Amino acid sequence: MTADAQPILELRGVNKSFGVVHVLHDVDFQVYPGQVTALVGDNGAGKSTLVKTIAGIYHIDSGAFLFEGRPVTVRSPNDVSALGVEVVYQDLALCDNLDIVENMFLGRELKSRGLLDEARMETMARDALASLSVRTVKSVRQTVSSLSGGQRQTVAIAKSVLWNSKVVLLDEPTAALGVAQTRQVIDLVRRLADQGLGVVLISHNMSDVFAVADRICALYLGRVAADVAASEVSHAQVVELITAGRSGDLGLASLTESM
Amino acid sequence: MTTFRSRPAVGLADTDFAGDFGEQQTLRSAMVGYWRRVRGGDMGSLPAILGLVVLFVVFGLANDRFLSALNLANLITQAGAICVLAMGLVFVLLLGDIDLSAGVAGGVAACAMALAVVNLSWPWWAAILVGTACGALIGLAIGVLRASLGIPSFVVTLAFFLGLQGVTLKLIGEGGSVRVDDPVIRGLTIENLSVPVGWALALAVVLGYAGVEAFQLRRKKALRLSHPPGGVILARVSAIAAVVFGVTVVLNVNRSVNPSVEIRGIPYVLPLVLVLLVVATVVLTRTSYGRHIYAVGGNAEAARRAGISVDRIRVSVFVVCSSLAALSGIIAASYAGKVSASSGAGNTLLYAVGAAVIGGTSLFGGRGRAIDAVIGGVVVATIANGLGLLNQSSYINFLVTGGVLLLAASVDAISRRRRSSSGMG
Secondary structure (H helix, E strand, C coil), X not given: CCCCCCCCEEEEEEEEEXXXXXXXXXXXXXXXXXXXXXXXXXXXCCHHHHHHHHCCCCCCCEEEEEECCEECCCCCHHHHHHHCEEEECCCCCXXXXXXXXXXXXXXXXXXXXXXXXXXXXXXXXXXXXXXXXXXXXXXXXXXXXXXXXXHHHXXXXXXXXXXXXXEXXXXXXXXXXXXXXXXXXXXXXXXXXXXXXXXXXXXXXXXXXXXXXXXXXXXXXXXXXXXXXXXXXXXXXXXXXHHHCEECCEECCCCCCCX | CXXXXXXXXXXXXXXCCHHHCHHHCCHHHHHHHHHHHHHCCCCCCHHHHHHHHHHHHHHHHHCCCCXXXXXXXXXXXXXXXXXXXXXXXXXXXXXXXXXXXXXXXXXXXXXXXXXXXXXXXXXXXXXXXXXXXXXXXXXXXXXXXXXXXXXXXXXXHXXXXXXXXXXXXXXXXXXXXEECCCHHHHHHHHCECCHHXXXXXXXXXXXXXXXXXXXXXXXXXXXXXXXXXXXXXXXXXXXXXXXXXXXXXXXXXXXXXXXXXXXXXXXXXXXXXXXXXXXXXXXXXXXXXXXXXXXXXXXXXXXXXXXXXXXXXXXXXXXXXXXHHHHHHHHHHHHHCEEECCCXXXXXXXXXHHHHHHHCCCCCCCXXXXXXXXXXXHHHHHHXXXXXXXXXXXXXXXXXXXXXXXXXXXXXXHHHHHHHHHCCC
C-alpha cells in the first residue's frame, strides 16, 4: 500500500478540555486518501472527542486543523461537511419514519422549480447503493425502520458516496451487528477506501481493525500512543498500547498520570 | 460509478431493488401486500373510513332525517371548521407536540374579524386578514416559548388556552356576542355555488387528480423509478371520483323544506377546504420544508445533525397551526352568524384533535397527512350531527365523543406497537 505524501485531513498539536478535564493532549492525527486509518483506544481515551472535534461539534482549544494541506477554521458541522467530510455516528442518525432516499438526502434535498426533485434523488440514491455493490435492499422507498442493522449502517455509509466526500469517519460501525452483517460493513469500508476516500474507523474490535485497516492510531488517556502501519504491529502489541500506552519501544516514553 | 445492474432472475425478488418496479408486481400481489401492511399495523385512514361507513348505517337507521339532503349538506358545512382546525393540528402533531389553545385562538381571531367589520367597518378581506394575522401572532408566541425556552407544548398551550379566553372576554364583554353580518363572510357557509359551477368544479377535481396520477405514473415508468402498479392507481382514481361525484349529486339536489324556495349547490366552504387540503398536502409531501417537518418529528437529533434548524421548524408549525385555527374560527363564526365569549372553547379543540387522530395522524409524531384531518373531521362531524338529530341528552354526547377519542388513540397506540414488532415502523 503506497502512502500518499500528503494527508487529506490533519490535526496538529490539538488540545481540547471540558472545564478542568483535559481530554486531548497535543494530538497529531492524519488521514490519507485511499487508506483506512483505525482509531483505537480504551473507553475514556478520547476517541469520541477526537471524532466530534473533527466533525466540527467541538471547537479545538489549541492546535491546527488542516484539510488538503491548508489550515481551515471549523465552527460547525456544516463547515466540515462543506469540506467533504462525512461522519457516521454510532447511533446512525437516521429518521425511522422516512425512507432510504429521504434519509440519504436529509437536509440537502435536491429541488426542481421549488419542489423536491424526487426522480433525481431516487436515481442517485439507487446508483450510490449499487456502486457499493449493495444487493440486499428490496426497495429504496422502504422506510429505514424496516431494514436490518447492517442495512441501516450501509445506508448511513452510502451517504458519503452520494455526496462525493473525501473523508469518512465511522464511529463503531459494527458494534451492534452480527457476524454476516459485520462482514458486509467491513467489505463496504474497504470499497470506500478503494474509491479513493480517506476512511477513519473507530473500533473496539481488533479483528475488524486488522481485517481492513492500513494504519492504526492508538490513543491512550488523550495522547497518541502510536501511529503505525497495520502491517508493522501485531494484535498483542496494539492491545498493550491501548491498555498501557506502551509496548516495547512503541508508545509513550513516560507516563505522567497513573491509571 | 458503475451503472445500474440488470434485474436478477426469478427467485431473488428481495434484492437489487426488485421491489421498486411495478411491472413485477401484479394488482393481486399489491393487494396482498396492502393487506399484510394493514395487519402489520400500517393502517393509515382505513379505520376512519370504515368507521364512517358504520356511522352512516347506524344513524341512517336510527333517524330517518339523517340521510336527507338538507342534513347531509349541514353535516358537510359543520365539518368544514373542524377539518381546517384539524389540518392545522396535523402540522403540530407531526412534531410530537400538541396545541391545546388552537380552538380559542380561532375564537380570538374570529373576534378580531368581527370587530374589524362592526367597529372599524373594514371590508371582508381585510377583516379576514386581521383575523389570520392574530392567529399567526399567537402561534409565533407559542412556538418561541416552546422552542427557545423548551417549555413542553402541553403546558404552554394550556396557558394560552386559559389566557386567550380572557382576551376574548375583554374584547366582547361578559355574556355578549358580536353578530357577523358581512355577506361575503356569512356566505362562506350559507351561500352555495350554482349547480353548473358545482359540476364543473367536481369534474375539474376528478380530471385534475386523474391527470396528475397518470402523468406521474408515466414519468416514473419512463425514468425507471419506484411506482405502484397501474391497477392501484386506477382503483384510487375511481374511489375519489365516486366520492366527489356522489357528494356533488347530494349537494345539488333541492334540499329546501320550504316549497317556494330552492336551495341547491355546493357551499363555498367546501372548495375552500379543498384548496387548503391541496396546499397543505403539497407543502407536506413535495417541499423540503415539509420533509424537514417529518424528519424533526421522526428523529430531532438526526435532523439537527443533518443541518436542519429544529427550532425554526418548531416555531413555524405553531404559526401554521394557529393561522389555520384562525381560519377555522372564522368559518365557525360564519356558520353561527356570531362570535360569542365562548367561541372556540368547550369541545372545539377536542373534536379537532380527535379528528386528526381518528384520520390516522399519530400523537407521537412523525406520522400523518393533511387528508387525515379531512377524513377525521367528517367522522367527528357525523358523530356530532347524528347524536344531535337523535336529540340525546348532553351526557350521551360527552360519553360518545370521549369514547370515540379513546378508541382512536387506542388504535393509534396499537398500530404503533404492531408496526414496531412487525418491523415496519
